[in-house]
Amino acid sequence: MPTGIVGEFLELKAETDADVLAMQCGDFYEFFADDAELVAEELDLTVSQKSSHGSSYPMAGVPLTELTPYVKALVERGYRVAVADQYETDDGHAREITRVVTPGTLLETADDDARYLAAVVREEDEADGPYGLALADVTTGRFLVTEGGDESDLRAELYRFDPAEVLPGPRVRNDDRLLGAVREDLSGSVSVFDAEAFAPGRAKHAIREQFGRETADSVGIDSDLALRAAGAVLGYVEETGAGVLASMTRLTAYGDGDHVDVDATTQRNLELTETMRGEGEGSLFETVDHTVTAAGGRLLREWLTRPRRDRARLDRRLDAVEALAGAALARDRLRETLGEAYDLERLAARATSGSAGARELLSVRDTLALVPAMADAVEGTALVESPVAEVLEELDRERARALHGELADALADDPPKAKTQGGLLREGYDGELDELIASHEEAREWLDTLAEREKRRHGLSHVTVDRNKTDGYYIQIGKSVADQVPEHYREIKTLKNSKRFVTDELDEREREVLRLEEARGELEYELFEELRERVADDAELLQDVGRVVAEVDALASLATHAAGNDWTRPELTDERRLDVEAGRHPVVERTTDFVPNDLRLDGERGFLIVTGPNMSGKSTYMRQAALIQLLAQAGSFVPARAAEVGLVDGIYTRVGALDELAQGRSTFMVEMQELSNILHSATEDSLVILDEVGRGTATYDGISIAWAATEYLHNEVRARTLFATHYHELTALADHLPRVANVHVAVDERDGEVTFLRTVRDGPTNRSYGVHVADLAGVPTPVVSRADEVLDRLREEKAIEAKGSRGRDASGAGGGDPAGADGDGTRQVVFDLSSGSFAGDDGAGSVETDAAGGEGSRNGTGPESAGSGGPPESVGGTESGEQPETTEADRLDPEARAVIGELSDVDVAETAPVELLARVQEWQERLGEGR
Numbered sequence: 001m002p003t004g005i006v007g008e009f010l011e012l013k014a015e016t017d018a019d020v021l022a023m024q025c026g027d028f029y030e031f032f033a034d035d036a037e038l039v040a041e042e043l044d045l046t047v048s049q050k051s052s053h054g055s056s057y058p059m060a061g062v063p064l065t066e067l068t069p070y071v072k073a074l075v076e077r078g079y080r081v082a083v084a085d086q087y088e089t090d091d092g093h094a095r096e097i098t099r100v101v102t103p104g105t106l107l108e109t110a111d112d113d114a115r116y117l118a119a120v121v122r123e124e125d126e127a128d129g130p131y132g133l134a135l136a137d138v139t140t141g142r143f144l145v146t147e148g149g150d151e152s153d154l155r156a157e158l159y160r161f162d163p164a165e166v167l168p169g170p171r172v173r174n175d176d177r178l179l180g181a182v183r184e185d186l187s188g189s190v191s192v193f194d195a196e197a198f199a200p201g202r203a204k205h206a207i208r209e210q211f212g213r214e215t216a217d218s219v220g221i222d223s224d225l226a227l228r229a230a231g232a233v234l235g236y237v238e239e240t241g242a243g244v245l246a247s248m249t250r251l252t253a254y255g256d257g258d259h260v261d262v263d264a265t266t267q268r269n270l271e272l273t274e275t276m277r278g279e280g281e282g283s284l285f286e287t288v289d290h291t292v293t294a295a296g297g298r299l300l301r302e303w304l305t306r307p308r309r310d311r312a313r314l315d316r317r318l319d320a321v322e323a324l325a326g327a328a329l330a331r332d333r334l335r336e337t338l339g340e341a342y343d344l345e346r347l348a349a350r351a352t353s354g355s356a357g358a359r360e361l362l363s364v365r366d367t368l369a370l371v372p373a374m375a376d377a378v379e380g381t382a383l384v385e386s387p388v389a390e391v392l393e394e395l396d397r398e399r400a401r402a403l404h405g406e407l408a409d410a411l412a413d414d415p416p417k418a419k420t421q422g423g424l425l426r427e428g429y430d431g432e433l434d435e436l437i438a439s440h441e442e443a444r445e446w447l448d449t450l451a452e453r454e455k456r457r458h459g460l461s462h463v464t465v466d467r468n469k470t471d472g473y474y475i476q477i478g479k480s481v482a483d484q485v486p487e488h489y490r491e492i493k494t495l496k497n498s499k500r501f502v503t504d505e506l507d508e509r510e511r512e513v514l515r516l517e518e519a520r521g522e523l524e525y526e527l528f529e530e531l532r533e534r535v536a537d538d539a540e541l542l543q544d545v546g547r548v549v550a551e552v553d554a555l556a557s558l559a560t561h562a563a564g565n566d567w568t569r570p571e572l573t574d575e576r577r578l579d580v581e582a583g584r585h586p587v588v589e590r591t592t593d594f595v596p597n598d599l600r601l602d603g604e605r606g607f608l609i610v611t612g613p614n615m616s617g618k619s620t621y622m623r624q625a626a627l628i629q630l631l632a633q634a635g636s637f638v639p640a641r642a643a644e645v646g647l648v649d650g651i652y653t654r655v656g657a658l659d660e661l662a663q664g665r666s667t668f669m670v671e672m673q674e675l676s677n678i679l680h681s682a683t684e685d686s687l688v689i690l691d692e693v694g695r696g697t698a699t700y701d702g703i704s705i706a707w708a709a710t711e712y713l714h715n716e717v718r719a720r721t722l723f724a725t726h727y728h729e730l731t732a733l734a735d736h737l738p739r740v741a742n743v744h745v746a747v748d749e750r751d752g753e754v755t756f757l758r759t760v761r762d763g764p765t766n767r768s769y770g771v772h773v774a775d776l777a778g779v780p781t782p783v784v785s786r787a788d789e790v791l792d793r794l795r796e797e798k799a800i801e802a803k804g805s806r807g808r809d810a811s812g813a814g815g816g817d818p819a820g821a822d823g824d825g826t827r828q829v830v831f832d833l834s835s836g837s838f839a840g841d842d843g844a845g846s847v848e849t850d851a852a853g854g855e856g857s858r859n860g861t862g863p864e865s866a867g868s869g870g871p872p873e874s875v876g877g878t879e880s881g882e883q884p885e886t887t888e889a890d891r892l893d894p895e896a897r898a899v900i901g902e903l904s905d906v907d908v909a910e911t912a913p914v915e916l917l918a919r920v921q922e923w924q925e926r927l928g929e930g931r
């Protein structure tokens with residue numbers, strides 16, 4: 001073990017679990033050994049060698065005042081950085097670690113986004129039991145806790161808040177699978193923290209200490225899980241020494257019932273805050289964001305990612321948006337005022353952590369100065385009667401004025417950045433300081449004018465008075481006249497062309513100036529710290545004002561977008577319906593000449609099967625439905641002529657395997673996990689969007705799964721559902737399941753040209769676009785004709801057995817065959833593939849499913865129902881290997897036909913190369929399977 005400075009460094013390093021240590025050595029922070037090499041590599045620092053007792057160690061350093069940006073850069077790359085400061089002791093100095101800067105406790109952030117530190121706790125022995133989650137944004141003092149049902153809820157929450165750092169509790173940290181999933185979902189890092197901090201007793205104590213006994217008891221979280229998570233976060237913030245505990249003034253608990261369940265996949269699919277490609281631009285948030293403050297932007301983002309379920313609150317938000325949308329002038333004035341506001345929540349955290357300088361306090365002052373203007377902005381306008389006025393009334397004008405007054409009296413108008421340079425405070429703020437400053441200035445004045453006086457008094461030329469570190473103040477006389485100096489001059493140094501002298505009086509004045517300088521600096525710093533603490537004590541006020549600014553800003557932003565884009569106020573209802581007249585996609589409408597479409601989902605038709613050729617607009621139509629639902633429950637206007645929106649408890653989506661394959665994240669397994677999650681989570685009050693199901697597997701498997709999922713959603717879950725599928729067979733379900741209806745996106749076809757009309761009409765598509773597009777794409781005529789032949793043949797041969805649904809819906813359903821009825825009155829509709837053909841079809845043909853985006857019976861009415869050969873034993877599971885006897889029609893196996901169909905259907909010009917590659921790979925795999 002090396003001794004000396006490197007030894008000390010290594011000892012300190014052994015004390016901490018941080019990745020890197022920066023140790024103060026005089027005016028520098030130094031990194032040694034491995035750490036030096038790491039920072040040199042990451043941050044382009046120069047490495048030198050430090051020799052210590054015969055060995056030599058790499059060393060890199062940064063000046064004391066420049067540490068922050070280096071630490072920030074390291075932390076943003078995922079390192080935890082310990083900082084050891086030097087302090088005086090009786091026999092010299094020593095060093096200790098004062099802070100560990102981690103991704104979740106980094107105060108100096110470059111952007112406006114919230115920066116969360118999260119802790120997750122799980123019950124010890126339950127595999128997928130409930131969890132507790134705490135989230136703290138150390139940059140604003142925001143603190144949230146919740147508890148939830150299962151892993152998918154947990155992942156949805158984590159995805160939504162995207163914490164910079166996650167502290168897994170004792171049980172979670174050993175769950176490699178869950179941790180792996182969290183790591184995959186998040187950009188942040190995972191840090192292991194003392195298991196003790198998660199213990200219930202200690203956590204409760206920490207919460208009481210922080211938020212007061214009453215808060216802890218009254219927030220309405222009684223599960224130990226959430227409290228334990230909260231306790232761990234508090235412990236971690238304290239231990240890392242971020243110094244922001246005081247800015248965490250309020251504990252906000254939210255429960256399962258407050259928000260719409262929008263799982264991580266759905267947040268991604270709907271491109272709420274970033275596109276599938278990972279860009280902000282083109283997301284819903286970027287499209288509707290017109291906020292003028294950072295806090296407003298954060299809040300709006302939260303509204304969009306956490307839509308609400310309670311109508312009263314949403315109606316109030318909508319009232320406010322409506323009022324603001326209709327009062328353009330008042331809105332503009334309000335936004336102008338808000339635009340001058342600084343980020344008070346962040347400033348409050350900086351004041352409490354001690355890192356706020358005079359300029360930050362000036363920002364506080366200037367923002368508080370806006371309070372009266374904000375409150376008055378609604379006077380005499382239409383907003384007076386709106387909830388906007390109520391929000392503004394929450395401003396504590398008295399307290400704001402008091403704090404503003406104090407800051408205005410105290411702070412100099414143009415203070416320097418550094419806290420130690422003086423000049424922070426205004427004259428007249430403190431009598432003692434003013435006196436010290438006056439004496440100091442006077443003493444300096446004496447020194448400044450000394451040279452002139454000495455010239456005159458002693459008839460000297462070439463006289464200057466200056467000061468440096470070694471000599472202090474001195475009188476410098478040019479060599480030529482140096483022998484003319486008076487007797488009381490004492491020579492202290494000879495230079496090439498001059499000599500330096502001091503006098504008793506100069507020594508005395510020098511001591512005086514230095515004393516005053518120090519006293520002045522100390523007093524000013526002390527007064528400034530008092531002022532900063534005064535502001536820190538009012539952190540809650542700043543957070544309140546900050547919250548009002550954010551809320552008004554977010555509301556005004558929604559209003560601005562609504563007014564500028566002809567959006568309409570949705571009518572919220574508790575009925576189970578979504579009725580949209582001339583709806584548009586909020587993002588696509590910005591860049592396209594958009595064709596509006598109607599949508600109706602209600603008790604009579606709750607399940608729409610959406611068909612149409614590729615690129616016709618199916619996805620857009622379905623996403624637009626989900627986004628209208630989501631916007632309405634965020635309290636926003638919606639892109640439509642009129643919309644009646646029944647509140648949902650969850651929005652679930654899954655999109656085609658191909659889209660995701662292109663991103664390199666999908667396998668058939670992932671697709672099925674997502675489907676499984678939807679089938680488990682969705683309820684009668686949910687909205688479900690399925691954009692292709694079962695595409696990632698062999699055709700028979702795929703159609704079986706899609707079929708069964710449709711039945712289950714319709715019969716059991718009864719969620720409002722939109723389902724786009726290329727399995728045209730599914731359109732037949734409309735004849736058998738009462739609440740299933742078909743819609744299709746219309747195209748016009750003339751002289752071999754297909755024009756996309758983008759209009760959604762009732763009924764299934766009535767054409768085989770697959771073969772048709774193959775033709776258009778120049779697939780050789782013999783192949784196209786042959787495909788047509790095969791298709792016709794298959795149509796003649798196939799039959800679908802669909803046998804009704806749950807009793808209460810069964811009115812027009814299912815050909816009256818009760819064969820599948822089970823005990824509780826639920827009759828299963830079965831698509832039997834066990835024989836390689838549809839149930840009861842003893843004909844030779846195997847089943848064709850046209851994978852090319854839209855096939856069915858040309859007459860558009862679906863299947864010819866055939867008699868059942870009794871209840872089929874199983875659904876699915878038949879691989880194409882188990883084909884019935886080969887007939888002419890089957891010379892190509894169905895999978896190969898499906899692949900050809902899809903191949904000819906691809907629009908090469910419209911498909912991204914990576915997606916093409918993914919598709920080719922998929923085709924190859926499927927062809928491989930078929931053989």
Ligand code: ADP
Pocket residue numbers: 588592593594595596597612613614615616617618619620621758759
């Ligand atoms: P599909 O899901 O049927 O393959 P998409 O929904 O992806 O089709 O739409 C294909 C293209 O058509 C998209 O680029 C989209 O911008 C455009 N589009 C879709 N719906 C409309 C519409 N109603 N009006 C105008 N353009 C539309």
